[in-house]
Amino acid sequence: MSCNNHIFFKGGVHPNEGKELSCSNAIQDAPLLDKYTVILHQHIGAPPKLIVQKGDEVKKGQLLAEAGGFVSAPVHSPTSGTVSAMLEISGPMGLKMSAVEITSDGKDEWKLPFNKIEEWDSAEPKDLKQRVADAGIVGMGGAAFPTSVKLSPPSGKKIDTLILNGAECEPYLTADHRVMLESSDAVLEGAAILAKILDVKNIYIGIENNKPDAIETLSRKAGHYGIKVQQLRVRYPQGAEKQLIYALTGRKVPAGGLPMDVGCVVQNISTAVPVKEAVVDAKPLIERVTTVTGESVVNPGNWRFRLGTPVSKALELAGGVKYQPGKVILGGPMMGFSQKNLDATIMKNTSGLLLLDKDDVSQFSSESCIRCGKCVDACPMNLLPGTLSVAAENEVWDIAEDYFVMDCMECGCCSYVCPAHRPLVQHFKRAKAEINAKRKR
Amino acid sequence: MTEEKKTIKKDPESPLIILPDPKELIVSTSPHLHNGGSVKKIMYIVILALLPSCAAGVYFFGIDALRVLLLCTIFCVALEVIWCKCAGKKQTWSDGSAIITGLLLGMNLSAGVPWWLCLVGAMLAIILGKQLFGGLGYNPFNPALVARVGLLIGFPKLMTTWVVPKKFSYMMNPDAGFVNTDQLEKLKSVGESIIPFNANIEGLTCATPLSIAKGADSFQHITSPEAIQNYFWGNVGGCIGETSVAFLLLGAVILLAFKLIRWQVPLAYIGTVAIITFILNKVDPSLTPGPIFHIVAGGLVIGAFFMATDMVTSPMTKKGAFIFGIGCGIITTAIRIWGSYPEGVSFSILFMNALTPLIDRYSGGKPFGYIKKKKN
Incomplete structure (x- = not known):
């Protein structure tokens, strides 16, 4: 276990981490809600095609919308119940988005859409890749790029390195940290499956060294899978794709290029868990771990929410607020989206629900640049x-x-x-x- | 903010869960955090860093130095207020930049200048140097230097008449050239120390080491250890704020500690002057004194730490800052040795100010992973 201090990107900042609010709170399963509002277009790429109608009965894990193209991802039902409405809600970025409202029947009955592939080591990589696509898995770190597409480099690009991004460099967020601690086996197995699909031997997990417990837990078990766990210096944006590749491999992604140009594929650490679940347990992606935090939150913590949980319900679970916050942000404080209401719902890429105090919120003005550099x-x-x-x-x-x-x-x-x-x-x-x-x- | 926190603080007995009121949410683009820095904070720290050498100037040149510093600052702030009022702009004087310009202008004048020269200087700095270009951030040249050079060209006599410093006894050697025979007689009648006094009334003037060096054949007297020591503490004829190297360095430590200046600028600037003068002095000792003289005599230290490092008018990149400093060093040395002025700091910085956009363009900004585009 070594800290890659010798290779380090230029620049970056050190915001107050704020992770202590939630980093020691174990992940809790959010209780079943009466209603979920599942946004259909939760990824980068073509919107998926709706295949259910109002009034349909659905089971937990049943397909609601299928992929609308190669760069797209399907969406599955978070619980069993009825499709009670087709809605337009304001999404995290403030734009109107189509959503399906599922009214729960309280039974929470699974209907596994796939077969389990327990012996994935002897399975065909292309079947595994298809499973990742069918399970609706996208990058859970923020960009929500369909994972199966990242696993399909064009024929000219030789991939030799898989990087799992456990840097979690955004202040306040602790979801990845808790996932690495509590689901370390699933993380490592998912990583191994991804490596199998890509046919690579170099597998790195990069973790900022403000999470020593996660580094310790993962590196203890990683050897079994041939995975190298690397410490990274704490500095935002250490988890940015190009900076992470540089820190771990010394390779520079060319400007305007993609990680595959230097033989790398980067996946968020939390993406490995649904990959394992999709392959081994035959479960599609219907839930994710999200940090609900902020100074004003009564009980900050990390919850496993079903996709489609409204922000208001997630906040209620955390006990609501002690006082009026300045901003409600989906994502982290550096790149997340501030909300104008509490209507948006937890999506595949919602890593955090952050409430910032008015005093902490940056206020912009149009003062002239003094060229301080x-x-x-x-x-x-x-x-x-x-x-x-x-x-x-x-x-x-x-x-x-x-x-x-x-x-x-x-x-x-x-x-x-x-x-x-x-x-x-x-x-x-x-x-x-x-x-x-x-x-x- | 604390008031607001109290108003909706929930009753601990009540089980009610309070959610944020959407009407009061702030919506803006990311990032949502800020490190808390501000232009105002930067400017006031710079003012703090200027104060030690201002104090030294007042100590060595008396109450007159204080008069000049205050007049320049008041005129600069007043002109900024008047300009903003006339131009219908938001008042900007409280950001502190006009105070800095005023202090720097005062520090660049002799303690003996009349009040109206301060006013003309303030007009040159604030109006010609800064506001005509659009105010703070848009001026291509350091406003205080625009004023200094403007005054030097317009009022050469006033701008090169220097007040005798507090402890002048080391200057009394008639061979050294600090004072002429008339002045020597006057000084003898004054005694040991002459503070506080009014330079205009007493009419006591002296020459600066650099002006003596200009055209001198031997630098023996002006580079004696005693003289160098006096230059270092600031006990030498010159502008109010430029003479005390010791107190300027104290201010420089403040600037560096708060990371308000790029260390590359002073290092490259002073380093270049030192290297060139060292070589030239070794090659031909009668051409110019050695590097230590060039560093402690004259305005190099104030120029390198406080004027060349002006954020607005110097390059934004580290490499650019280095190039900028080297350019300043070369021009300063050239003017001091071969130019028609004894001092070249102001001219060199102004010249490099003009090159700043060009330096910025070619010294940085190649993105991470940049590949040179092939020409078709």
Whole structure:
């Protein structure tokens, strides 16, 4: 077990971690609700096709919507009951999204949609991959990219390394930490299955060294699967794909490229659990572990929620709030989405439900850039955020493009350190959208 | 905020679960955290870092130095207020940048200058140097240096008449060239120490080591250990804030501790001057004194730590900061040795200010994993 201190990305920031609020609270199973509102489009890619109708009886694990293309993922019922309504609810990003309301019959009866593959070691990789796709598994860290697609590199790309991302570098979030501690066997078996599908021998689990118990637990058992557990320095965004690959392998993903360009596939650590469950237990992805936390939350902790649990119900489970928070955020404080109401529901990529106090919430203004260069030092992608933001402010998109705005990963380090409180990430999101639109034309 | 916390604090007896009120939620883009820094904090720490050398200036040049520093600061702040009012802009004086400009301007003047010169300097700094370009953040040149150079060109006599420092006895050697024979007589009548006094009334002036070095054949007197020691503490003719190397370094430690300046700038700047003067002095000792003289005499230290490092007008990248410092060092040395002015710090920094956008463009910003595009 070694700490990869010699290879380290430039930049990054050290926000107050806030993980102590919830990191020692074991995962609890959320009790069954009367109703779930399952958003259909929970992933990056084509929306899935609905195959149930209002009034249909469904079992737990039954298919509600099938994949709508290669880059897509199916959605399954979180419990048994009736399809009681087709709704439009406001999703985590504030956009209206189609959802299916399932009214529970209280029996919570499984209907396993697949056969168990207990001897996965002798199974065909392509069958295992199909299972991952059929189970609706997507990246659970935040991006929600369909996992099976990541496991299907184009023929020209040789993959030799699988990386499981257990960095959990976002402050406040502890879901991955608890999963690694409490489901370490499932994590390792899932990782081994992923490696089998990819046919790779190099398997790394990267964990920030603020989680020594998780590192210890996993490395004790990892040898059996030939998995290497590596400590990472604590610094946001250590868990960013390119920075993680660099820290673990010393390889630099080319700008504009993907991890597969350097022979790597990165999966979030929590994605390995449903992979194991889909293959060994024949269960589709219908639940996930989410951290509900914040100074204002009465009982912060980690829960295993069914997908489709409304934010309000999740908060009730945590005892509600002691006082009015400033923001309700789905995801982490650096890249999550602040909510305008409590209507959104837990999705496949909802790693956290975070309530930030008004005093802690960053307030942006449009003060002018004083060119202090703090953003330049903080940028892990080695960009000039200050200069870029002035270009974006003046809507000169070609200059923004010249200064590599498209390489920005929106990690938020620049905005975090900006003494002028400039909304840098917002500028870059806009610039990227404008440039993408221009490229399509 | 604490009030609000109290208002909906729930009754511990009640089983009711309180959920956040959606109407009061703040919605904005990520990130949702901030490290708490602000422009104001930066500026006030810089002011704090300037104060030791201001105090040293007042100690060595008397109450007149305080008068100049206060006048410059008040004029700068007042002009900023008036400008913002006339231009219909949000008042910005409280961000502290005008106070810094005022202090730096005062530190760059002789203690003997009249009040109206401070006003003209403040106008050059705040209006020409800063607000005409759009205010804080948009000025291409360091406002205080714009004013200093403007005044130097417009009022060369006033800008090169230097007040005699508090403990002048080491200057009394007529061969050293610090004072001419008239002044020497006057000084003899004053006695040991002359603070507080009014420079204008007493009419006591002296030369700076750099102006003596200009055109001198031998640097024996101005580079004697005693003289160097006096330069280091600030007991030498010159601008109010530039002379006391010891107290400037104290301020520099504050700046470095709070990471408000890039250490690359002063290191490259002073390093370049030291290396060039060391070599030239070894090659031809009659051309220029050695590096220690160049560092402690004149405005190199204030320039390298407080003027060249101005955030707005220096490069944002570390590599750029290094290039910037080297450029400043080369130009400063060249002017000091071969130029028509004895001092080249202001000119060199202004020149490099103009190159800053170019340096930024080519010194950084190649993204992680960058591959050079093939030309079609």
